[in-house]
Amino acid sequence: MRSYLPLIVGFGGYNAAGRASGHRAYERMIYESLGNSDKQRVLASLKALTGLADDVDEQTVLNASLVRQLDPSVLDTDKARSAINVELNSDEQTSTQFELSARQMPSNIPETWKVEALDEKARRFRITVSEPLKARIDVQDALQVRAAGQLPTGFNPGDYYRSTHHPRGLQMSILAASDAINSVGIDWQQIQDSVNPDDVAVYSSSVMSQLDDTGVGGMMNARVLGKRSSSKQLSLGFTSMPADFTNAYVLGSLGSTGAVTGACATFLYNLRWAVEDLRRGRRKVAVVGCAEAPILPEVIDGYAAMSALATDDDLRKLDGSEEPDFRKASRPFGENCGFTIAESAQYVVLMSDDLAMELGATIYGAVPGVYVNADGYKKSISAPGAGNYLTMAKAVGLARNLVGDDIVKNSSFVQAHGSSTPQNRVTESRIFDRVAEAFGIDSWPVTAVKSYVGHSLGPASGDQLACTLGIFNRGVLPGIKTIDKVADDIYGNRLSISNKDQNLGPNGAKVAFLNSKGFGGNNATATVFSPSLVDDYLQNHYSSEQLASYKAKAAKVEQAQESYFDGADTGDLKPRYHFGSDLINEDEISINRHEVSFPGYTKAVALDDNEGLEGF
Template sequence: MSSLPVIVGFGGFNAAGRSSGHHAYRRMVIESLPDEQRRETLAGLAVMMGLVSYLEGAYRDEDDRPYSLEEIERQFGPAILEGTLIRRIDPAFFDVDAAYWQKSANLNGSGEALSFELSQRELPEPVPSDWQVTELDERRVRVTLTGSVNVKWESYRELPVKSAGQLPQGFDPGSLYNSRFHPRALQLTVIGASDAVQSMGLPWKKVADAVRPDQIAVYASNVMSQMDDDGFGGLLQSRLKGGRVSTKQCPLGLNSMPADFVNAYIIGSVGHTGAIAGACASFLYNLSAAVDDIDSGRCRVAVVGNAEAPITQEIIDGYATMGALAAEDKLKKIDGSDTTDPRRTSRPFGENCGFTIAEASTYVVLMDDALALELGADIHGAVNDVFINADGFKKSISAPGPGNYITMAKAVASARAILGDEAIRKRSMIQAHGSSTPQNRVTESEIFDKVARVFGIENWPVSAVKAFVGHSLSSASGEQLIASLGVFKYGWIPGIKTIDRVAEDVLGERLTLPLQDLDRRDNPIDVAFLNSKGFGGNNATASLLSPRVAEQMLRRRYGEEAFADYVQRREAVREKAAEYDQGAVKGDFDTLYHFGQGMIDESLIELDEHSVKLPGFEQSIDLDLPNRFADMSGK
């Protein structure tokens, strides 16, 4: 009997704000929210952005003036909306109009000697043989040469790409804990994974004590590693800039660190760990590993996620040179205008010219269904399955291919096997990859249309969250998942609000591509298909079941009496989750970061032929393992 992997916690941070409590989702559909929910969402963002703080029972500005929710909306609402989602790249990253670079030049004396002065410390090693060096004093020398010399000038250039999906303006992820020397992606890891764990409403120790230590797993990674100054970026640049490499840049730059930091500093796990990278489908690759291990019983709790911080000049330069990013001049051409709106650079399934890069972290906590019922964990949804298929032989490594036909068809077929035809045809939706490239809008819509025809789907709702938050690479499909949890709870499918109309080459006869939020409260969505396509032929599609469907399945498995007992236990868990959420809204994130705390004294480990007992863990690790090859080994 398979275990059902249920989602009991979720969190992270992106351009729409904090993911837990559905706050980032609510920012996406803020126009459709009731007044109270809209104002609560704006207040939480106002605190994140440093516009107000919460002290002594009231929201206050820097002059200690108290604000009601209505006053926050009235005074700060426009700034909050402008300072979230995709927007012009903040100068805190770099100046898009004057990005620093070095321009090479060759100085030649045209037959006459060249002479210049510099510090002795600035002499190259070794000194070129055609240089004549004369000491001027203890520190200065004069160099004379008759040939030529290569130099590099400090220069500045305007970047063609000027927008990105950035964390809310004014929010500093490193300020939530002692983040010294941590690359930005690892700062996002810590605060995002902590947010997910605390969103459960269950103390982590209670979860850990309920299972064996090796039944907890963490699957997390990123695509671009850590490419800012505190990671690989600084490692590669330091010597070329005349600086020194630090002891932390190399290890902290590894793309396995989003998993390692969760283990080492947030939950203290000694269980299975994995860092799977599959380009832009990486979150679903990690989710697939977790689902497989829960289904097989190898683990009972899994933390799954990704954290990406690619808003650097070098990464943007790389993708822009490929023609993959939405450049300002191309957008102007599409719009037939001398200006363009930096907030509308990501245009899934509309007239577009490239994707918009973004930073984000996304983490979810999964449990097997039996453990969730035992602990009273709140179930926000369940993962039916994740399918991953490659493209076969390719000409262009970045071009889409046939593998996505396989993943989409299998995901729909798998969900149909559980829910039946009517649910698939009437109560399912797609969270599209929707990268906002001309090639994607055509090929992905063709796949959806063909699958819809095969399964008898006539009006398939399609959402594309990259229109709001951009493309966060490894974290992107995690953002699709969390947005789907919001759809399950609130009933609004986020519309593609950055386009005026669907492009003519999009095959949308059987698709519903809403330009405004689509109200499904009277006909709730039962299953969401998360579709992801990555460079190299990394295709993945997951089917995500709503909590309503998951609860129906659990009632059938455990019976009404056992489920009623679970519902009673769940109330206290929901209360604790709400306490965390309200604290975070007011700026008290209470970020989990256990640096050097609770370390295991290896001298106290108890080991015998049947078990391993670790100090600090309630249960021991079982060594009485079965012979999986009994039919072959003769024992």
């Protein structure tokens, strides 16, 4: 059976750097290295997202992006919701009284309560308590952490479509998946008509679930806060909802679906499913993504309690200053003190090479393999372990086997997990150094996008991949600009880590290794090839006539892409949200022993495939 090369034909999303499609978020990272016209394009895109006026100065626009002090519109860190437990002293002479409606009355009345109806229909009651009464008082309190990789200030994903009752993470999913689909430049209906309904796959998830008040966060707090759960909080809170929303409202897909989670490696876990499907010919199209909206007081408190976050006090101590430098909160491979939490939604569209050729799809890169390994026995579930040595070595070994030693040694780079913790900078740099030594790499370029956008948990490697496609496009590796120098304790003899952008050139950026070290031993590394390498592959696998036909179609696709990018730069994001439309009439589904046909889908699903198994 023939194997196929999974090609990246579209990508999109939103993080602290802006919109991913058209390389805008990546261009924000290398802003200092851009020419004036490209800078103006980045500024225009950010203005469209933030709602800033055209005459606003450059620095104001730039300050509304990347890691920075949290904006009160997202979370007021000085007035975060909290509560204190108190005991109200009462006795027979000084009792405590309060009133409740009939709906508020508990089914089991405490023995210490004296209850009086205040009206004939018993719609309201007076409660008298003559003993000490425990009570919870709502207060506002300051958070230990005020820096985050939030979406550009003023950008609210829910404003772009009918998002009533949708948690923020799912709002981001709708816009990010739409951005990725629109970036392909080929109408989705045409793609869908070109394949069988089950030749499409969607793999997407969130790690932390939807934890805001419209999701499971609100449901879990409802009883304690004296509220009622809504009918949507539980269902919309599932970790699978980013995939479910993409299927049901963005694509209308009948194909395979899944939602894999693996802590910070979650995006790569989902990508692995898609790559395996496409390589083996089980699917022809795969949409892969993650969405996470964890900038909430409770989540920040949780990670701070683990000493995982860069708190304001830690940043002050690190710099010896009275005020923390929020812009430089995330400092991978430098003197650091913890990671910076972030929100992001990132999606990519992959096709098998034969379908991409048939449709004339633009090729941004290829993913020949994704490797996942655990750590073995561990002394602590949060401690790094041995598995990442295996994933990195296998990813580099695959590249060497496919494109040769020379390209791996001289034209590859690493997208580090780079979480900005002291432990990570030592352990990850040691892995890179050991692998570089094994493969004869003398000066391996390394970057870490978390220095720009923070740590978005599940979508973190989606942030890496979007940046990688930009590096393939321009040849500029973003420097880790939040550090003055690399820390003295990293293993850097064979690594090239800079706080300035590195111009690798088109020949120096042909292979990327995306690395993720997830909590609990969830290690993953992806091998990603540049468009130039994919072109070599196509030249060797297709005839001159097929290539000429592909190029003619690709030119028209590129025009459609540029039209979308130009519109998106002015705020026309074209969200795809099909709620209650184009529903399948189940009465029109046709089934026989050979196939199943669905109304609205050009091709049928065959039932004669033995899935590669021999008869019994």
